[in-house]
Amino acid sequence: MGENLKRVMVIGGGIAGIQASLDLAERGIVVELIEKNACIGGRMAQLDKTFPTNDCSICILAPKLAECFRHPNITLHTLSEIKNLSGQPGNFNVKIFKKARYVKEDECINCGVCIEKCPMRVDDEFDMKLRKRRAIYIDYVQGVPSIMTIDRENCLFFTKDACRICEKVCEREAIDFDQKDEEFELNVGSIIVATGYDIFEPTSLGSLGYGRYLNVVTALEFERLICASGPLGGHLKRPSDKNEPKKLAFINCVGSRDIKNNPYCSSCCCMYTTKEAMIAYEHDNEIETSIFYIDLRAAGKGFREYIQRGENDYAITYIKGKVAKILEDDQKNPLIFYEDINTSQVKQLKYDLVVLATPMVPKKDAGELAKILGIKIDDYNFFKANSYHPQKSSKEGIFLCGACREPMDIPTSVIDASGAAAKAAEIVMRG
Amino acid sequence: MSDDDIRIGVFVCHCGTNIGGVLDISELTEYSKTLPNVVYSADNLYTCSEVGLSEIRENIKEHDLNRVIVASCSPRTHEPLFRSTCQEAGLNPYLFEMVNIRDQDSWVHMKEPEKGTEKAKDLIRMGVYKAALLESLEKMQVGVIPSAIVIGGGIAGMNAALNLANQNFKVSLIEKDSELGGLLRHLNKVYPTNEDASIILETRNLVENHKKIDLYKSAVIEKIEGYVGNFKVIILQNKKTLEIEAGAIIVATGAKALSPEGYYNYNGKTIISQLELEGILKENKINTNNITMIQCVGCRNEERKYCSNICCMTALKNAILIKEQNPDANVNIIFRDIQTQGVTYEEYYRRAREMGILFIKYLPEKPPIIKKDRIEVYNEFMNQVIGIPYDLVVLSMPLIANEDSEQLAKMLKVPLEENNFFLEAHVKLRPVDFATDGIFVCGSAHWPADISESISQSNAAASRASTIISKEMLEVEGSTAEVNTDLCVGCEACIKICPYSAISKDEETDTVVVNKVVCKGCGVCGASCPHNAITIHHFTSDQIIAEIVTYGGGE
Amino acid sequence: MVFEPKILGFLCNWCSYAGADLAGVSRIQYPTNVRVIRVMCSGRVDPVFIAEAFMNGIDGVLVLGCHLGDCHYINGNYEAELKMKMLSKTLSMINFSDRVRLDWVSAAEGARFAQIVSDFTEHIRKLGPSPVKNKKVKKEIIDNLNAVKFALCDTRLRALVARQRELTTDGNVYGEIIPTEEFEEILDNAIENEIIRHKILEKIKNKGKSVPDIAKEIEIEPHKVLRHIVTLRARGLVDVDQINEEIPTFISIKEV
Numbered sequence A: 001m002g003e004n005l006k007r008v009m010v011i012g013g014g015i016a017g018i019q020a021s022l023d024l025a026e027r028g029i030v031v032e033l034i035e036k037n038a039c040i041g042g043r044m045a046q047l048d049k050t051f052p053t054n055d056c057s058i059c060i061l062a063p064k065l066a067e068c069f070r071h072p073n074i075t076l077h078t079l080s081e082i083k084n085l086s087g088q089p090g091n092f093n094v095k096i097f098k099k100a101r102y103v104k105e106d107e108c109i110n111c112g113v114c115i116e117k118c119p120m121r122v123d124d125e126f127d128m129k130l131r132k133r134r135a136i137y138i139d140y141v142q143g144v145p146s147i148m149t150i151d152r153e154n155c156l157f158f159t160k161d162a163c164r165i166c167e168k169v170c171e172r173e174a175i176d177f178d179q180k181d182e183e184f185e186l187n188v189g190s191i192i193v194a195t196g197y198d199i200f201e202p203t204s205l206g207s208l209g210y211g212r213y214l215n216v217v218t219a220l221e222f223e224r225l226i227c228a229s230g231p232l233g234g235h236l237k238r239p240s241d242k243n244e245p246k247k248l249a250f251i252n253c254v255g256s257r258d259i260k261n262n263p264y265c266s267s268c269c270c271m272y273t274t275k276e277a278m279i280a281y282e283h284d285n286e287i288e289t290s291i292f293y294i295d296l297r298a299a300g301k302g303f304r305e306y307i308q309r310g311e312n313d314y315a316i317t318y319i320k321g322k323v324a325k326i327l328e329d330d331q332k333n334p335l336i337f338y339e340d341i342n343t344s345q346v347k348q349l350k351y352d353l354v355v356l357a358t359p360m361v362p363k364k365d366a367g368e369l370a371k372i373l374g375i376k377i378d379d380y381n382f383f384k385a386n387s388y389h390p391q392k393s394s395k396e397g398i399f400l401c402g403a404c405r406e407p408m409d410i411p412t413s414v415i416d417a418s419g420a421a422a423k424a425a426e427i428v429m430r431g
Numbered sequence B: 001m002s003d004d005d006i007r008i009g010v011f012v013c014h015c016g017t018n019i020g021g022v023l024d025i026s027e028l029t030e031y032s033k034t035l036p037n038v039v040y041s042a043d044n045l046y047t048c049s050e051v052g053l054s055e056i057r058e059n060i061k062e063h064d065l066n067r068v069i070v071a072s073c074s075p076r077t078h079e080p081l082f083r084s085t086c087q088e089a090g091l092n093p094y095l096f097e098m099v100n101i102r103d104q105d106s107w108v109h110m111k112e113p114e115k116g117t118e119k120a121k122d123l124i125r126m127g128v129y130k131a132a133l134l135e136s137l138e139k140m141q142v143g144v145i146p147s148a149i150v151i152g153g154g155i156a157g158m159n160a161a162l163n164l165a166n167q168n169f170k171v172s173l174i175e176k177d178s179e180l181g182g183l184l185r186h187l188n189k190v191y192p193t194n195e196d197a198s199i200i201l202e203t204r205n206l207v208e209n210h211k212k213i214d215l216y217k218s219a220v221i222e223k224i225e226g227y228v229g230n231f232k233v234i235i236l237q238n239k240k241t242l243e244i245e246a247g248a249i250i251v252a253t254g255a256k257a258l259s260p261e262g263y264y265n266y267n268g269k270t271i272i273s274q275l276e277l278e279g280i281l282k283e284n285k286i287n288t289n290n291i292t293m294i295q296c297v298g299c300r301n302e303e304r305k306y307c308s309n310i311c312c313m314t315a316l317k318n319a320i321l322i323k324e325q326n327p328d329a330n331v332n333i334i335f336r337d338i339q340t341q342g343v344t345y346e347e348y349y350r351r352a353r354e355m356g357i358l359f360i361k362y363l364p365e366k367p368p369i370i371k372k373d374r375i376e377v378y379n380e381f382m383n384q385v386i387g388i389p390y391d392l393v394v395l396s397m398p399l400i401a402n403e404d405s406e407q408l409a410k411m412l413k414v415p416l417e418e419n420n421f422f423l424e425a426h427v428k429l430r431p432v433d434f435a436t437d438g439i440f441v442c443g444s445a446h447w448p449a450d451i452s453e454s455i456s457q458s459n460a461a462a463s464r465a466s467t468i469i470s471k472e473m474l475e476v477e478g479s480t481a482e483v484n485t486d487l488c489v490g491c492e493a494c495i496k497i498c499p500y501s502a503i504s505k506d507e508e509t510d511t512v513v514v515n516k517v518v519c520k521g522c523g524v525c526g527a528s529c530p531h532n533a534i535t536i537h538h539f540t541s542d543q544i545i546a547e548i549v550t551y552g553g554g555e
Numbered sequence C: 001m002v003f004e005p006k007i008l009g010f011l012c013n014w015c016s017y018a019g020a021d022l023a024g025v026s027r028i029q030y031p032t033n034v035r036v037i038r039v040m041c042s043g044r045v046d047p048v049f050i051a052e053a054f055m056n057g058i059d060g061v062l063v064l065g066c067h068l069g070d071c072h073y074i075n076g077n078y079e080a081e082l083k084m085k086m087l088s089k090t091l092s093m094i095n096f097s098d099r100v101r102l103d104w105v106s107a108a109e110g111a112r113f114a115q116i117v118s119d120f121t122e123h124i125r126k127l128g129p130s131p132v133k134n135k136k137v138k139k140e141i142i143d144n145l146n147a148v149k150f151a152l153c154d155t156r157l158r159a160l161v162a163r164q165r166e167l168t169t170d171g172n173v174y175g176e177i178i179p180t181e182e183f184e185e186i187l188d189n190a191i192e193n194e195i196i197r198h199k200i201l202e203k204i205k206n207k208g209k210s211v212p213d214i215a216k217e218i219e220i221e222p223h224k225v226l227r228h229i230v231t232l233r234a235r236g237l238v239d240v241d242q243i244n245e246e247i248p249t250f251i252s253i254k255e256v
């Protein structure tokens, strides 16, 4: 007791958690990085390119993933979650639950032979269920740690006591069906929460037809559709007939700035719909895009100029107006009905593909995690931050960064993460 | 070292069947033996397994190998591992070379095993020719001064200093004014809690009383020298010249509000700026009923394309404060887009609307016109010009870069963007770093930022700085550029080309020198030097040309 | 037998090499013709390397970097672009510019990498083997490539390219910015001059010749030849050999 541990726990391995870990590790502080998924990388790994520079997301992320994996001061705990917390700032005791991977981490060399042979096909969450993966899998090819995982819920051995094919084909004998879930404890001086966000499911907004009309997709689905390493290999086709779409519409604020759903603003949709429209145009200069918006929020560095470029160089038409509903014609083309601001009349436009910018929402288990950690949440389940010291949670010694405290883009998440690292360092390095 | 001294060992990996299932490994191993300087060659089932690694270690010793080649997967993933294996066996890690015959061969030529094997032979041969020319390189160590200098004592600078001091680092805070606090001193209340700015300013006491912080007020920066880990800043204070040393520098010089002079008939009485309104509100002297605010004055136009980020929230705040004091007041905001990203700010906006503050959108091509008794503005909704009576018009002016930022940037050798805000190394991944190592930026010097953003960034900058000043020594990669002073004529072409300002002129010899601590080894200078005076270690022209020649020559 | 082109690829470590690895991880199959040399940045590729490759019988060279704006070293690929432009101007004078290509591949573009390799391989296959391999024309081609290499090594020309960005964006010491078109014109002239100078040197390597004779041999007007001779003398590469009936002959005095 009373001892100050030079050790920090980071919960969540998205861009925010990674940045916080790297800063701390470089500063000489030992980091325990806890990630629920099998790989670190978070949402950023799912994005194709990222505003405002439109550089390829994985290109700039992958070196950070590798650095995180290799850094002697960082211990990566994947498939892990927090179960309990006790102690006080300077000396917390955290109980971790780690799910079995059923693949030996030191043996697997990510050759992928097992994937080829695994007969079980399941929806690929990483690709927004736009394609299938197997029961033994890696989230994405550049994923870190670059090893396989068996998904117990779907593996035929666990569900039907059959198969075990991967075990036979793996030359490294890396498969280990006897692995057990583990529980262990870690002592840390301070904790950084960086658990990120989920995406609002627009199925509940019946009038926009998501879920019913194949050619209405969410923005995150669109990221995968247009990504070179996504299910279509980067050749944009619309889901209904695999034709190349020529007229695209993006609708901002779907389920956000909306009292009935999420009253808050999701911060980066105005920017990412512009980005997605730009990428679509780069793929095919004949594509015409429109973005429906309420206010164009682009206050970050160089953002306003970015929107202007969208308008001037990428032929994006920005339409101010609230979309009332979407119907479909008999060729499965979405029809957008919207209120024209100038005339207050309801107008109709036909598109080949419609993309819905749905907001970031808190992680489903955010409330639970808040309870375990003893920190407050706001009205929507985002972790509550101090108004002027945004990395401070309601509890001393626990800090927040990234989209888990409020929707934010990557630049802000990275700043937030470094900031949280500094605050955590203050706790563990104080005299 | 003469040719005879070179003893190369080649290890060819099967990677199970990943390589072995396609390429003919035994042929590759035998082929390797025929190549010049190769004294040992073997295959491994899995070179990266402990068995494979110990074979490398043992054979280095047994065969006295002084170059090691592994032909296997990608150096991007496995080079660090093999390098450290070589090092464990006493071999300089830079004497290792990797040949990619999996990711770029067996996996992409699965149906052409023979051609794939031929390709692998070429690649191994190229590796062997390069390896013969590899040199041992040492990682250099340089000492680090374990303290930081923060330039600018506004909320960002103060908080950055405080954070580092709380982490037990010594900090020197340089402020050109006679007082700390910056822009915040002129504010009334602050959003989103609407508490008094003075409460936030309490940070000042903490900074002034902190044992680890040296304060230099009314100080002017004269000169900045040095590089990461070892900076020297020369300041002028009370006519005295002082020298401060530190391992890292944080720039937190803020920004200033654009003068309203010349915009919308500004007169300082009935037509004032938002900053002036803060002063009036601070003294509780508002007694008018019809107040209209105009947003985006002097920005988001041709001259200043950017959005200044903080003016919408500022207008909302003051509108709310007025409305709270006098619920009968008519408060209007004429705007273009309301910038209230996120949860709290959007809530604030909603609150303003619910309080009855009126929002009227205008188009940039039809800006409002201030007449004697009313403001005329074209409204899209109604498709007509509406007139709004006023007692007071408040202009929301953007933050603009300080005049002296150019001078400071020159001294620091860091770039500014087109609006003269400081330009970071990478918008997304290094938002508070400069490309030049050891220098960081936060707050409005980087881009108009509000208090919470400034504090957040100042913590970030402190964190980044701490990653440097927490180290006793910085370790520098061996694969950097080096100038051959016999060949260099001092033309300085390379100085301008290096993206990291790693090269500087040595006035005495009239040649240039590369600062190895700063150089990142990109090699651009080497490919550009008119006199071929720059060697890019580990990627030397000789090594590359040897690879080319043997590929071309071997039929 | 079908012609299998020998292709050399320079790939930058951060994007294009990663893209090539991704093609592997995704098992995308492409022609076996390319051999890769990894460099940290496309900006490391000295045009001389490529001349060297051609002299050694390589049929085609690919230089791949990160997309513009994505370079790990901020602007190395812009420098690569400038260098490749000047290289291609130089090579076009000897009909070789078709055999180099500069392109961008990101770390996510495994398929694009495979596509570029396939396309380029086909393209070179159509062009046919490098004439360097043809015994009959070999001497002349090697001479031409030597001239190119001479130009690419020329300090003035290199200085010009090294300064291009500075001169066309920041301006010279007087702050005068040279418009890009004007700069390209200067560059074109410089390249042409260097190649001619090399040809002259080749002709007077072992035997002194008069200006009119040289002019006839390389099919260039005598007054231009004279100007080049003057330049070459100033550089210390040429001297007067003899004076016969008041007509001087010149000879090369240094191995280049």
Ligand SMILES: Cc1cc2nc3c(=O)[nH]c(=O)nc-3n(C[C@H](O)[C@H](O)[C@H](O)COP(=O)(O)OP(=O)(O)OC[C@H]3O[C@@H](n4cnc5c(N)ncnc54)[C@H](O)[C@@H]3O)c2cc1C
Pocket (backbone or CB within 6 Å): A011, A012, A013, A014, A015, A016, A017, A034, A035, A036, A037, A039, A040, A041, A042, A043, A044, A047, A049, A050, A051, A052, A080, A081, A082, A194, A195, A196, A197, A199, A219, A220, A223, A268, A272, A275, A363, A365, A369, A401, A402, A403, A404, A408, A409, A410, A411, A413
């Ligand atoms: C369609 C779309 C496009 C976008 N485009 C851009 C763009 O172009 N540019 C840009 O700047 N931003 C963009 N963004 C925003 C960007 O995705 C976010 O800013 C960023 O990913 C936030 O990072 P994070 O680390 O906070 O969260 P995440 O990426 O969500 O990472 C959180 C991590 O924590 C893990 N985790 C969660 N809960 C737990 C738990 N209980 N225990 C342990 N681990 C846990 C998760 O598995 C995950 O790995 C876009 C967003 C969307 C939806």
Ligand code: SF4
Pocket (backbone or CB within 6 Å): A103, A107, A108, A109, A110, A111, A112, A113, A114, A115, A147, A148, A169, A170, A171, A172, A173, A174, A175
């Ligand atoms: S589990 Fe085995 S077969 Fe599967 S990728 Fe790993 S090593 Fe290969």
Ligand code: SF4
Pocket (backbone or CB within 6 Å): A109, B013, B014, B015, B016, B018, B019, B045, B046, B047, B048, B049, B072, B073, B074, B078, B102
């Ligand atoms: S070194 Fe590379 S190629 Fe060899 S077994 Fe390991 S992963 Fe496979």
Ligand code: SF4
Pocket (backbone or CB within 6 Å): B483, B487, B488, B489, B490, B491, B492, B493, B494, B495, B511, B512, B528, B529, B530, B531, B532, B533, B534
């Ligand atoms: S470019 Fe070459 S010659 Fe010129 S200063 Fe640099 S090193 Fe010296």
Ligand code: SF4
Pocket (backbone or CB within 6 Å): B480, B481, B497, B498, B499, B500, B501, B502, B503, B514, B518, B519, B520, B521, B522, B523, B524, B525, B526, B536
């Ligand atoms: S190698 Fe790159 S970073 Fe190093 S001095 Fe040369 S240009 Fe600068």
Ligand code: FES
Pocket (backbone or CB within 6 Å): C012, C013, C014, C015, C016, C040, C041, C042, C043, C064, C065, C066, C070, C071, C072, C073, C076, C077
């Ligand atoms: S690092 Fe890829 S081009 Fe510079």
